[in-house]
Amino acid sequence: MDAVSGTLDVSDVCLRAGGVDILEAIDLRLHPGELCALIGPSGAGKSSLIKVLLGLRAPYRGTVRLGDSAISRSGPVGYVPQDDALHRSLTVRRALTFAARLRMPEAREATRQRRVDEVLRQVGLSDRARLRIRKLSGGQRKRVSLALELLTEPGLMILDEPTSGLDPGLEAKMMSLFLEISRSGRIVLVATHAMQSLRLCHALMVIVAGRVAFLGEPAEALAFFRVQEFRDIFDELPKIGAAAWHRRYAGSEARRRFAARQAPRLERSRGKATEAGHGSARATEEAR
Secondary structure: OOOOOOOEEEEEEEEEEOOEEEEEEEEEEEOOOOEEEEEOOOOOOHHHHHHHHOOOOOOOEEEEEEOOEEOOOOOOEEEEOOOOOOOOOOEHHHHHHHHHHHHOOOOOHHHHHHHHHHHHHHOOOHHHOOOEHHHOOHHHHHHHHHHHHHOOOOOEEEEEOOOOOOOHHHHHHHHHHHHHHHOOOOEEEEEOOOOOOHHHOOEEEEEEOOEEEEEEOHHHHHHHHOOOOHHHHHHHHHHOOHHHHHHHHHOOHHHHHHHOOOOOOEEEEOOEEEEOOOOHHHHHHHHO
């Protein structure tokens, strides 16, 4: 399921509501094959940024592009909301089959069924295909939501608090799954409050009051905020204003190193794009 569609480029995005700037000068560049976590305090602007990336809100300044195309509502973007919108009386396979007919109307039925089988395998639900969704666990239902979005092979996947309510063990398994999905050549952006598995990510974006306070490798964030644990970042953010954090980040070595990073090298193996490089050995080891 190769899904390489180009780099996500968010440049100088500003968003205003009621005369108040809720996003200011947001820059974000992610490559196919990268998993990025988005964190920040409540009201920091995470949901607003997601709406811009989905094409649901138009910034008054700046651009959002995926590869050669501007992001739009009909663009190649998959979205998994915090609350699953599933028909719980259907079996997993039937729900995916109905979705495939709606989202792939020009494809043959055999082609749609192959896609259903592929996404079931990818999210680890092949053995649950005949179960009704209401009988699944919370983590399994989230996998169904993910599978629905993977049907059309989006180049960008956005997940909003996908591990909310899951225990730490399931949270780690879900984050490992998101990492595997990114390795198929997709960009995966995960908005989360779970701190346990951030080291699996290629990138960590911290926003506060609509400004980027940090964007770089997760390990660099600990040094940047001078903390030992990711959860401690939230204690540091109120100590100076959002603009001050942004200025500190803009002049940091962490920013320069991240901007100069190489894109993951995606090798074709058995018909699937796999990541070879850009810290993949570290992420793979930690995912086990």
